[in-house]
Amino acid sequence: MIPSDAWLVVIDHQRIFADPDSEWCAPRFAETAAVVARLAAHFDDRVLLTRWLPGGKRNGSWQAYFNKWSFADRPDEDPVFDLVPSAQDLTRRPSLDVTTFGKWGPELEAVVGEYAHLVLVGVATDCCVVSTALAAADAGCTVTVVADGCAGSSDENHAAALQVMGLYDPQVTVVTSGDLLD
Template sequence: MHPDAWLVVIDPQRIFADPASPWGSAMFPDIVEPVRRLAAAAGERTVVTRWVPARDPQGSWRAYLDAWPFADVPDDDPLLDLVPEAHGLSDVVVSLPTFGKWGPELAAVTGPVPHLVLTGVSTDCCVVSTALAAADAGATVTVVTDGCAGSSADNQRAALQVMDLYPPQITLATTDEVLGS
């Protein structure tokens, strides 16, 4: 892993990992080992994010939470907890009420134009939203294909295909490629 890169583990939460959750990804168990390997290499340059619903949702977020009432819970609800597999990956956790995690809060940790190595869930929502916004802001983004879990295999492929349209700002790589092994 490039020594200046920041590993961002997007939303490794029960709401996205639990198969019983309407938003659970069946692909989540497959990304645990790649994410752990990357976090071991990144060390203190690892950041974990969490999605939390806005306390006073505005605009389309109100309609979104009305459509998914199970997810409109307080920030400390167990549904929004990090999965046990994410514990110890980082002391830095950025919680935001947005799909995309790129913004002032994450930039305050990584710097304004970092090299981000993105992993997490779901590829077709929070990962792609983060990747596009970060690249648009000038970040160099590597999306780890085997370190991301989509809402379905088809949606995973579609999101990776979209992000693959943005080289050299966004590149796709496997865990082994990122780690240089």
């Protein structure tokens, strides 16, 4: 059952993670699109899309990160960072664009509220989803991660991230879309 005050946060449904030719392709990305669309229909105006953007700063560990993943060191306006077509009509709200893996922060809090109930879907389970879930839970949010609405960098990494997030119960719970919609 979806709580009436919950927000669906669709994390990084962008071309760079969906394109099979991208080094960052989440192999099961396409499988999540139908789940995300089905869930979004139940959240009305409480759907928020996020995008990861590289930004212009390369401070601290980000320098080594962009050295390793130089293909992603592009201007924020590069089309690889666009939302995939299936995500573009899920909400009228503008996307929340940030330069960090975790999406929880002042910008997201300003939209959803301080102690919101977040329902997370998106990519990659083992990067941006887990980073968002743990930071939001640490801030006092209730977090529900929809396993079949997320895709990892591999099936093994997806499963590992879900297992880690499951350790944070009851602040973070991992469910399937079927569980949530029942």
